[in-house]
Amino acid sequence: MRQLHPIPNSDNDSGTDLAARLRPQFAQPVIVVDPDDPVIGGPRCLVPVCERLVVIFGKCSAHHQRWIDEGRPDDLEAWAKAAPANRRWLQQPPKCAITTCRRSRREHGLCHSHAHRWHQQGRVDLTRWIADGGGRPLPAGADCRFPGCGLEAEGDAGLCVHHRNRWIRAHRPPIESWLLGCATFGRDRFDLRRLPMPMRLEIAYAIQCRVDERRTITRPHSIRRLLRALPGGGVTSLLDRSPDSWITYLGFSSERGHIERRFLLDAIGYLRDLVEGVGWDAEFPRDVWLLRRLGFPGRDTRFRFTGIEPIWLRQLTKRWARWRLSTGIAVATVGADIRAITLFAQSFPALQRGPEALTRELVEVHLAHLVERFPNPKSRTGQLSSLAGLLRSARQHGWESRLSAQVDLFPEDYPRLVKGPPRALSEAVMVQLEHLDNLVRFADSRGRLLARILMSTGLRVGDGARLRLDCVVRDGQGAPYLRYTNHKMRRDAFVPIDTDLAEAITNQQKAVLDEFEDPAFLLPRPTRNPEGKVAFSTGTFRGELREWLRVCDVRDELGREVHVTPHQWRHTFGTRLINNEVPQETVRRLLDHDSHAMTSHYARLSDKTIREQWERARKVNIAGERLATDTGPLADAVWMKNNLARAKMALPNGYCALPLQQKCEFANACLTCPVFVTTPEFLPQHRRQLEQTQALISQADTNGHQRLAEMNRTVEKNLLTIIDSLTTSGGCSGGGKSCACNGKDGSDAC
Structure with a gap:
């Protein structure tokens, strides 16, 4: 392979580009770990005097052993409070007993020089001799080079006797390296001293x-095992060998070795980015695009154009792919387009003659080939759409003038798509999936909550996985809504949720805030995400979903194992709404569809004017107070919640504005309920109920049932207030068929 060295040997005094890119913390042979760093740091050992990171059961490896x-x-x-630190041998060594001496103690409490002098003086009384100062002072020397040592150096090594003996017992390694190792002993560190140059700088740059x-x-x-094995490879740079x-x-x-393997591959990738360059100017000419170099997520995602042998078609496809990515088309969609064009190019070697070789006859032959290769009409449609998109864009932007204007795909070329069976899950399956005993068996709490959200709201799995942390909002009546980003339509949307789901989301928010300092998502990815800035992976969720179905042994009505995809919950949600007679316009808004054609998969078109009727009606509560119309971004969501409540909880004389699926504490006494709402169209019902209520009060008074009379007087008072409010100050604005005024403006008609 071609040898790519981004840096020469560091012995060169001119320095290297890679060394210049290293910050001081990483430019050292031993990189000391900052425990507060979310990537290389982490929780500290539970031993208070220890500075090392937790490795097992709350302890560093040394203290665990x-x-x-x-x-x-x-x-x-x-035990942790009494445990000593791992740096005890780095403590200050004992000095000579002579007060004025700063040399290391050897024998009899004296340094070597004072011990020799004492022997020469006949070993007089040692205590008195020490108190007298041991004779004339010794000449002052340089300080010991050992970090933190306050003694004088003795000998050429520049160390005190104590540390010089330790250095000798270590077989006299290079003094600077030995001192660095001693200074960082007992601390978490990346020790790169054994690595050759420039490999040492390459690993430091990867970190x-x-x-x-x-x-x-x-x-x-x-x-650590990788760093010990690299020097034995017989090379001096990571780029001297291929990754394989x-x-x-x-x-x-x-x-085995997957953590080290991933780090090694990443390190080689970082170095190649330096050598080969990043950005469109560097990546576009290549026939294999590494998308992370273009700023897209995914460390190994690639676009391969090598299978498109005609150079003109390869360049055209690359230009089309760059334009599509720049306009925000999903990476997966562009990748599918490239594969479709690659298949087309490989089917017709004659295309190498140039754009003139692309004829209508060639397109028709391609149609026939696709029928054999892709029996599924939907798969063929995708292949044809990619080719048609390339041809249309090339003509629209003038990318290839040699293409014949007659070469195109027409609506008649596409296969007829047969309307498939409903994708909604049966109620027999949904009962099993929604059962509390099964939900608690979902191993991952993140996946469990995401499953509940998808079943309760009909969100697409990608939108649910990327919910922001502050995704719950409430309207003026306290009803909760889920705020999410519809990534397919590129807009924010709201959907009503029940209070149980809102409480579960609140608990998840607290758990995420306890785990991360400033998280971005409600469901952060559990790995490769030290700061909580990466959302939960939909691929991970699908794998967890398959395992959950297996563990719970979910089966259909015939006893067969069930395969469930997250998108089926969206179809089930829409189908359930239609079955509950929710107007299709409401279903469309809840699913955030752009058109009724998308919602028509669930039911036929319903009344479109229901919202306007609701907004025009004057709504009052039990106190006769007029309710303000909701405005702002929540207005549509509030209307959907109320409309959904109309379909599910309509009352003979009004509507219940209680949040969905919240239990009513007032039983059937809606006229005494604070969340009751009514409009002028229910005036006849109110008057009939008033007459019935007054008759009950009269009968209760006659029979001496004071409690019953008192309860009905509350209802009577509220009815009188409601009727008065609806028939005064502007008259009835409902205009419904059940209203006696039949739309006339005037209370007398009511």
Whole structure:
């Protein structure tokens, strides 16, 4: 392979580009970990005097082993308080007993020089000799080079006798490296001293990049084995071997070494980004695009154009793909388009002659090939749409003037799509999925809550997984709504939710705030997400969903195992609403469809004017007070909630404005309920109920039933207030068929 060295050997005094990119913290042979860093740091060992990170059961590896050696004491808190630090040998060594001397103690409490002098003086009384100062003072020397040592250096190594002996017992390593290792002993660190140059700088740069990305937790113990194995590779740079060669040499696999393997691949990727460049100017000419170099998420996502052999078609496809990405088309959609064009190009080698070779006959042959290869009409439609999109864009933007104007795809070329069976799940399956005993068996709390949200609101799984932390809002009556971003339509939307789901979301919000300092999402990704800025993966959720269905053994009416996709819950939600006679306009708004054609998968078109009637009507509560019309971004959501309530909880004399699925504390006494709302169209019912209520009061008084009379007087008072409010100050504005005034403006007609 071509040798790519972004940096020469560091022995070159001119320095290197890579070294210049390293911040001081990462430019050291030993990178000391900041425990507060969310990527390389983490929780500290529970031993108060220890500075190291937690590795197992709340302890660093050294203290965990000490705890095992001491018999695993039950009172862990008391043991931790008494446990010593891992740096005890770095404490100040004892000095000579002579007060004025700063040399290291050797024998009889004296340094070597004072001990020799004392022997020469006949070993007189030692205590008195020390008190007298041991004779004339010794000449002052330089300080010991050992960090934190206050003694004088003795010998060429520049160390006191105590630390010089330690250095000798370590087999006299390079003094600077040995001092650095001693200074960082007992602290979490990435020790790169054994790595050759420039590999040392390459690994340091990879650690720095991971810290800057704030994605993948990278702690020293997780790559320590890799750092020990790299020097044996026989090369001085990570780019001297291919990634596959490194993986084979190190013996990595998906089960063993996956953390080190991922770090190694990332490190090589960072270096290649430096060598090959990033951004459109560098990436567009290549035939394989690495999308992370273009600012798109995904560390390994690629677009491959190598299968499109005709150069003119490859360039045209690359230009089309760049334009599509720039206009916000999803990466997955553009990738499918590229694969469709690749299949077309591989089917017709004659296209290498140039754009003139692309004829209508060639397109018709392609149609025939697709029928054989893709029996499913929907799959063929996708292939044809990609080719048609490329041809249309090329003509629209003038990308290829040699293309014949007669070469195109027409509506008649597309296969007829057969309307498929309903995708909604049966109630027999939904009862199992919604059962509390089954929900608690969902292993991941994030996935469990997402499943509840999808079943209760009909959201698309991508929208549900990317809910913001502050996704619950309430209207003037306290009813909760879920605020989400409709990523397909690129807009914000609201959907009413019940109080139980709102409470579950509130509990999740508290849990996320306890885990992260400033999270962005309600359901943050559990891995590669130290700051909570990455949303839950839909792929992870689908895997958890399959496992949950297996564990719960969910079966259909015939006893067969059920396969459930998240989008089926959206169809089930819409179908349930239609079955409950919710107007299709309301269903369309709840599902945030752009047109009724999308909602028509669930039911035929219903009355479109129901909202206007509701907004025109004067709404009053039991006190006769007129309710203000909701405005702002929640207006549509409030209307949907009320309209849904009309369909599910309509009363003979008004509507219930209680939040959906919230229990009513007033039973059937709606006229004494504070969330009761009514309009002029119910005036005849109010008058009939008033007559009945007054008759009940008269009968109760006659029979001496004071409690019954008192309860009905409250209803009578409210009815009188309501009737008075609806028949005065402007008259009836309802105009409904049940209103006696038949739309006339005047209370006398009522």
